[in-house]
Amino acid sequence: MAELVLRLYIAGNSAGSRRAEQNLHDLRTLLNEAWHIEIIDVMRRPELAEQARIIATPTLSYEHSGRPRRIVGDLSDKKRILEFLGIETGDDP
Amino acid sequence: MYSRHSDLQDGARDSAGRVEIGTSMTDTANRPNIDHGEIRFLIEKNADGIIVVDEMGIVLFANPAAEQIFGRSSDSLIGSPIGIPFVAGEMTEIAIHRPGGDQIDAEIRIVETVWDHRPARLASLRDISGRRAMEERLRHSAKMEAVGRLTAGIAHDFNNHLTVVLGNLESAMRRSRSADPLLKRALENATRGAQQAAVLTERLLAFARRKPLEPRLISPEDLLSRMSDLLQRTLGEKIEVQARIAAGLWGIEVDATELEAAILNLAVNARDAMPCGGKLILEAINVETAAPDRSVADSEIADGPHVLISVADSGMGMTPEVLNHVFEPFFTTKTDGRGTGLGLSQVYGFVRQSGGFVSVLSRPNIGTTVKIFLPAAASSRSPSCHIEPAEQETPRQLPAARPGETILVVEDAADVRNYTVSSLRELGYLVHEAADAVSALGILEREPGIALLLTDLGLPGEMDGKTLGDRAQSSHPSLRVLITTAYAAAALVHEGRLDPGIELLNKPFSFSALAVRVRELLDTGLDDEHMGSRILVVEDEPLLHAFVTDMLAEWGLLAEVAGNFREAVTKIRTDADGLVGAIVDLGLPDRPGHELVAEIRSLYPDMPIILATGYADTSIRARFANVGRLRILPKPFNAVDLIAALQDLGVHASRAE
Numbered sequence: 001m002a003e004l005v006l007r008l009y010i011a012g013n014s015a016g017s018r019r020a021e022q023n024l025h026d027l028r029t030l031l032n033e034a035w036h037i038e039i040i041d042v043m044r045r046p047e048l049a050e051q052a053r054i055i056a057t058p059t060l061s062y063e064h065s066g067r068p069r070r071i072v073g074d075l076s077d078k079k080r081i082l083e084f085l086g087i088e089t090g091d092d093p
Numbered sequence: 094m095y096s097r098h099s100d101l102q103d104g105a106r107d108s109a110g111r112v113e114i115g116t117s118m119t120d121t122a123n124r125p126n127i128d129h130g131e132i133r134f135l136i137e138k139n140a141d142g143i144i145v146v147d148e149m150g151i152v153l154f155a156n157p158a159a160e161q162i163f164g165r166s167s168d169s170l171i172g173s174p175i176g177i178p179f180v181a182g183e184m185t186e187i188a189i190h191r192p193g194g195d196q197i198d199a200e201i202r203i204v205e206t207v208w209d210h211r212p213a214r215l216a217s218l219r220d221i222s223g224r225r226a227m228e229e230r231l232r233h234s235a236k237m238e239a240v241g242r243l244t245a246g247i248a249h250d251f252n253n254h255l256t257v258v259l260g261n262l263e264s265a266m267r268r269s270r271s272a273d274p275l276l277k278r279a280l281e282n283a284t285r286g287a288q289q290a291a292v293l294t295e296r297l298l299a300f301a302r303r304k305p306l307e308p309r310l311i312s313p314e315d316l317l318s319r320m321s322d323l324l325q326r327t328l329g330e331k332i333e334v335q336a337r338i339a340a341g342l343w344g345i346e347v348d349a350t351e352l353e354a355a356i357l358n359l360a361v362n363a364r365d366a367m368p369c370g371g372k373l374i375l376e377a378i379n380v381e382t383a384a385p386d387r388s389v390a391d392s393e394i395a396d397g398p399h400v401l402i403s404v405a406d407s408g409m410g411m412t413p414e415v416l417n418h419v420f421e422p423f424f425t426t427k428t429d430g431r432g433t434g435l436g437l438s439q440v441y442g443f444v445r446q447s448g449g450f451v452s453v454l455s456r457p458n459i460g461t462t463v464k465i466f467l468p469a470a471a472s473s474r475s476p477s478c479h480i481e482p483a484e485q486e487t488p489r490q491l492p493a494a495r496p497g498e499t500i501l502v503v504e505d506a507a508d509v510r511n512y513t514v515s516s517l518r519e520l521g522y523l524v525h526e527a528a529d530a531v532s533a534l535g536i537l538e539r540e541p542g543i544a545l546l547l548t549d550l551g552l553p554g555e556m557d558g559k560t561l562g563d564r565a566q567s568s569h570p571s572l573r574v575l576i577t578t579a580y581a582a583a584a585l586v587h588e589g590r591l592d593p594g595i596e597l598l599n600k601p602f603s604f605s606a607l608a609v610r611v612r613e614l615l616d617t618g619l620d621d622e623h624m625g626s627r628i629l630v631v632e633d634e635p636l637l638h639a640f641v642t643d644m645l646a647e648w649g650l651l652a653e654v655a656g657n658f659r660e661a662v663t664k665i666r667t668d669a670d671g672l673v674g675a676i677v678d679l680g681l682p683d684r685p686g687h688e689l690v691a692e693i694r695s696l697y698p699d700m701p702i703i704l705a706t707g708y709a710d711t712s713i714r715a716r717f718a719n720v721g722r723l724r725i726l727p728k729p730f731n732a733v734d735l736i737a738a739l740q741d742l743g744v745h746a747s748r749a750e
Contacts, residue, residue, distance in 0.1 A: 011188045011196060042190060049190065055163060056199075057188045059176050070150045070176030073201070077181035084177070 004035045005063040006085075008075075009054045012043045016074055020058035023075035030082065142199070142218035145208050150176040153208055162199060162218050164191030178203050178216045186221070198222045237420060237441070244422055245301035248294040252579035253506055255294065256601035258287045260512040263604045264519075291601050293435070294579075299351070300422050300438035306348040306446060310470050313342045313377055313400050316349060317356075321375050324360050331370030332363075339378045343469035345400050351443045352467075358436035359404040359463050366408025366461060374405040379469070398469040399449065405462040411455040419453060440465070471635075491605055492612035494521035499540070500611065501525045503533040503548035503561065504577070509600075513547065513577075516604050517611070530556035530564075537565055543572065544615055547598075550578035573614045577602065626745070627651045629675040631661040631689060632705070633682045641676060644732040650744075658684040662692055672700070674744045676726075676735075679706035679713070690720065701742030705730065 008024050010017035021039060028037060042049035042057055052061065052068075062069045062085060071084055136143050142159030144152055155163070155170040163170055178187075184202040191197065199218045206215045262284045269276055298304040321336035328334060356375070363373045380401045411419070411426075418424045420441040425434035437453075440463070444451045448468050455461040500522045504510035510526055517524045525540055527533035530552050537543060546565050548558040556564070562574035579600040598610050628645055630652045632638040642652035653672065655661035658681050665672065675693055679686035686704060693700055702723045706713060717723055724738040 011190070014188060014198075016186045016188060046194065053174055055165070055173060055175055055190055057190065061176070068174070070174055071179050072150070072176035072187060073179040073181075074185050074187075075179070076185065077179045080179050080181075084179075 005038065006035060007038045007040055007052075007061040007063060009040050009042055009049060009052070009057050009059045009061065011057040012041060017041075017058055019074045019076070020060075023078070024060065027075070027078060027081060030078075030087070031085075139217070142220075144170065144175070144216050144218070145206065146175060146178060146214045146216060147208070148177065148212055150174055153213060159218060162189055162197060162220055164189075164193070164195065178214055189218070198225050233417070240421060241301040241442070244297045245303045248297040248301065248303075249579040251290070251294045252600040253509060255287055255291050256579075257506075257508045257512055259284065259291065259601050259603060260516065262287060264512075264515070267604075287601075296435040296439055297422060298442075300420075300435065300442040304351075304442070304446070306351060306443075308346045308348050308447065310344050310346050311349050311352075313345055313352075313402065313467075314338055314340070316352060317375060317377050317402065320353060320356050324357075324373065324375065328360060328364050328373065332367060333370075333372045335372065335374045337374060337376040341379070342377055343379050343398060343400055345467045346470040347447045347467060348443070351439075351447075355440045355443050355465065356402070356404065358440055362436055362463075363404060363406035363408060363461070366406050366410070371407040371460075373407075374403075376405070377402045380466070399466040400469055401464055401466055403462055403464045405460060407460045410457040410459050410461055411453075412457055416453060416455055420451075437463075491520070491608040493608070494523075495615075496521075497523065497542070498545075498615060499523040499525070499543045500545045500547055501527065501533060501536055501540075501543045503527045503530065503546065503552065503558065505529060505549065505551075505553050509549070513607070516607055517547075519604075520608050520611075522611070529554050530558075530561040533561055534564065537569060537572075543569070545573045545575060545611060547575045547577065547611070550576050573617075575610065575614055626673040627653045627671045628739075628744070629653045629655065629661060629664060629672055629677075631655045631657075631675065631681065631686070632678045633657055633680075634678075637678075641735070644735055647732070648736055648739075650739075657682050658686075658689050661689055665693060665696060669697070672697075674701040674703070674739060674742065676703045676705060679704055687716070690717070690723065694720065701739070701744055703735070703738050703742070 006024070008020060010020060024037065024039075028035070040048050042054060056072050058074055059070055059072045060075060060081070069084070071081065075081055136156050139156060139158055142162040143154075143156040144159050145154040147153055152170050152173045152175050155167045157167075160167050160170065165173075178201055180201060180203045184200050187199055187201050189197045189199050198221050200221050202217050204215045204217075206213050208215075262280055266277070266280050266284070269280065295304065317336065317338050321334060321338070325334045360373060360375075367373075378401050380399050382396050382398070415426060419437050421434075422438040423434035441451055444465050444467065449466045451466075452464045453461065454464070494517075498521075500517055502510060502513050502517065502524055503526075504513060505528050507528070510528065514524050514526050525536050525543065527536055530548075531554060533546070533548065537546075546562060548561055550558040552558055552561065558576045558578075562576060566572050566574060573596070575596045575598055577598045577600055596610075596614055598607065602610075626649075628650050630638050630641050630645070632641065632654070633656050638652070638654050638656075642654065645652045650673075653664060653668075655664050661675075661677070661681075665675075677686050677689050677693075681689065686706075690702055690704060693702060699722060702720075703726050704717065704723060705726045705728055714725060717725060722742055724742060726734060726738050
């Protein structure tokens, strides 16, 4: 099975960045082992941010063949994010 | 902001609650032709940034405010893969990364919409970096305030203990002159340690803005020139010191010793930031308003003219995290034990206490600039002020008591009281002691001949040392009062300076400091009977009355200044005791000087009056020819003219030593 890569771009230690990281961490428990998560601090690796044309953080990028799909925000809307990743949760709130 | 979205929604809301904007297709896919001119106008002129993003997270539209926020043109934004904005709840915060590395914090709100017949999201963005920075500054100043209170409390108690330690060490040394040299050395070492601890508490108090300052009008030019010479000599060859001190700097009213210490602290930091050498620039200029450069949030900061003194280095700089803590006491990055972490704390405390403020700009590997803004003295926006020379400490014989001189010591801490009482007895004074204000007042009633009340400021019960002093003096007007304190509390210090008439002895005090201060105070009283006669000076020009005040002081006379007719009349009606003469300017702002002369004459027919005027022509002389004990003093006059006129009228003036 191909590896599914999620890249979270954050900026330093800001409250928004920490919140997004925590939310992604929580989401991870709902994902299977095929998912691989990378966290990139654009303050430390500005070249990666530039390469990926990141203009706002936090940005979650779903890297798969072809064009990456992205969402921007603190990842607090978990249901929508799972939808975005194409994962059925089954439990409707 | 949200309501403005509602405007849009009212215009074009479909059944799914989505806003539909720009529904007409044109020849290009991502350049829709917006039909609704009004909606377009609203979006274009909106103060918040508005972008429209498609279901793939690609920007379809950006308004001018969004161009501002992103730091990119609409053309370069359109087509960018920003990502689909997801917001749970009303809004969230994101960071915008602009070309060049700047970052802006923005609030983002989302509305689902339809753009070119396809679902899309309209995101409105508001730049909150300014608000964020303001909140951060408020938090920082609240933190500094709390740390300051804590520090002051610790330093206060510590000073009490140090008074006991240092005092007893001194007493032990006096008694062990012929003793074992090893014992003597031990005592000396202990004294040195305690003195260093006293220096430390002094610095803590400086940070907590509780150190009693002695502000004087100084010329920053002179002080800074001397400092730059000193820095050139002391910082070592590897550091090039450049002084850029503007000519004609305004006078500032500060404690010169503390300002020197502040600059020295900054220079030492600069040196330590440049281990391989570099450049230190000491700069000073007048600034009409300090507001744009402000990086502190304290609301009490006054706008208006300031003298800006900055110390810049080309050193390693600081990260924003370090910068956030630089003023905190004991915060240091000097891990090798060179730093106490109190240098910048002193700078901060001193400058804030002097009514100014400090800002620090720093970038890693580029350097640090610390800017000190000190308010220009109101009366001296002229460069012609003199710096007062620092007092020279000369070793002298300790002054002892005159026969029969009696002192009342009031102190609640028994060990401090015992030390003080035994020290004074050793100096030959007769001493009574009390632990609180009520028993002190009792002793004052019973015992005649107490010349001096030496009281701690903090006393148990409802009456503190200052109130005790006031009460005691109201029933014993000739009583001298000396207040001891570990820090200048709010009761004594107003706007960073001591209330007039308060005599203060800072704890910890040494035997010799006690001896000298007590003697001084007891002797001042004797001098007062001969010197210090008061002269009412009525003059609206601040530079001129400052000049007259100085001249009078040189001749042992005290100036009582009034700026206009009204103030002068109030002073002669309510506070005429000891007034031996008046110097009146003929041109006063509210009423003419000759009316004041008539007023003074009606109250005090014999009071000598000098009328100063730039128009001393015959008509004026004729007008006052019949007024007794009056001299006309033509402007400009010098000290000799003034004193001669006073002496002519029978005012006793003799050159003060």
